[in-house]
Amino acid sequence: MKYLTILSWLFIFPSVLIAQNADERPNTLVQSSAENMMTFSKLKYSAFSFFVKDLKTGEVLADYNKNMSLPSASTMKLVTTASAFQLLGSGYRFETKIMYSGEIDSTGTLNGDLYIIGGGDPTLGSKYFTKYGEERDFLYEWADSVKAKGIKKINGHVIADGSLYKYQGMPSGWVWGDMGNYYGAGPAGLTIFDNMCIYHFKTGASEGDSTELTCITPHIPGIQVVNNVTSANSSKDNAYVYGAPWSYEWFVEGSIPKQKDDFEVKASIPDPELVMGLEFDYALEQSGIDVAYKVFTMRELNKHIPFEKPELKEIHVHKSPYLSTIINVTNQQSINLFAEHILCQISVERSGYGSTYNGALICMNYWSNKIGAADLNMTDGSGLSRSNSVSARFLVEMLGYMYKSGNGDRLETSMALAGKRGTMASMCKGTVASGRVYGKSGTMTRVKSYAGYVHTKSGRRLGYAMIMNNYTCSNYQMRNYFEGLMKNMANY
Structure with a gap:
């Protein structure tokens, strides 16, 4: 593979340096692999938001347009279910x-x-x-x-x-x-x-x-x-x-x-x-x-x-079964209906009636007071609406907040696991990322995303989010690109 010169990067991909100066970018294999990935012709005109952080030390491992708010498809279910753990409790029952x-x-x-x-x-x-x-x-x-x-x-x-x-x-x-x-x-x-x-x-x-x-x-x-x-x-x-x-x-x-x-x-x-x-x-x-x-x-x-x-x-x-059990199915199998009901039930418990719109407002207000939510635009609970958008920064900060709360392990348990279960069962098989990368996937036409936790080979605990919009390759190829990032995160 040919490597671009610094002048070529500035000329062809100036947006890489807009959000962050070169001397401020993390100097890690995860960061460089993300930047190199964006040189591929099928991603040339894509929008990409990527952020990885050590949840114990706060060290940033990768930052590529972390504040860019994009449609993320079913990764929005993480926002809904994290909010429900905090606002309804894992033992809640319908x-x-x-x-x-x-x-x-x-x-x-x-x-x-x-x-x-x-x-x-x-x-x-x-x-x-x-x-x-x-x-x-x-x-x-x-x-x-x-x-x-x-x-x-x-x-x-x-x-x-x-x-x-x-x-x-x-x-x-x-x-x-x-x-x-x-x-x-x-x-x-x-x-x-x-x-x-x-x-x-x-x-x-x-x-x-x-x-x-x-x-x-x-x-x-x-x-x-x-x-x-x-x-x-x-x-x-x-x-x-x-x-x-x-x-x-x-x-x-x-x-x-x-x-x-x-x-x-x-x-x-x-x-x-x-x-x-x-x-x-x-x-x-x-x-x-x-x-x-x-x-x-x-x-x-x-x-x-x-x-x-x-x-x-x-x-x-x-x-009903306990909310934690419903959330496990919601996130591992990506069930839109369950996510919408969970969001509506947040509205029920806070306002006395069920409403997607009201439930979304409650969630955005909750996270605005905790970690800031200017980069979260929520219009449903499942991510099926393209009116949703979220940044990698928000997802990682939310995951970090949950990690420090009493519900972090519950949220992680609800996620798919690379090479093992749920919508990520076929990913990263036989690699260092198998059994180490937890996540919620999101897929719709020209949208691919993942967000979750990583237990690295060296014992670190990472929060990550990657969202790509408007790529011209197949969803399968886009998944392969993201698998490369997952392997590098797991190997850190």
């Missing part, structure tokens, strides 16, 4: 309540309505917290609690109340191409099955053949899907679903493998509150409890005039 109005007569008939009061729990029926085939077990446990109350028949409705999050639909900045797909499922006061449904397709024998959408699970009454998916000579799912919250006109484009009798494409549920009500109504029926009238949602009841809830009595309280 609660969903089964309640009723009216009275239970001597025959076991409830002359009133049965309510599901959502508390924002994202784990209800989640594939990350239940075994396959057991996703509905919690609904039958709820039905058993209704029977234990002496209720044999309901002369009323099942009412699903997911109003805690104020029906915001999607966080600001989410794009049309994301929100219909499973990873673009928005937060709701009542969430079920990861707010995800499955489109089942039968594909043709040859490339270009049309496909048949045979069914959707769980059942979503009234939904109409325009199917423009074709069969392909490929093993990949290249189908994309388009639709909006509470809309029942959806369409799906792209291609899926040919010669499949039941190929599954994952999509978001347009109205999780309604699906929760319908699923519970069915569980009650299967448990021998007849419900006289149709399911209602609180959103429906509030459409025309404000609905005033009658006095309610409690039957059962369902508690």
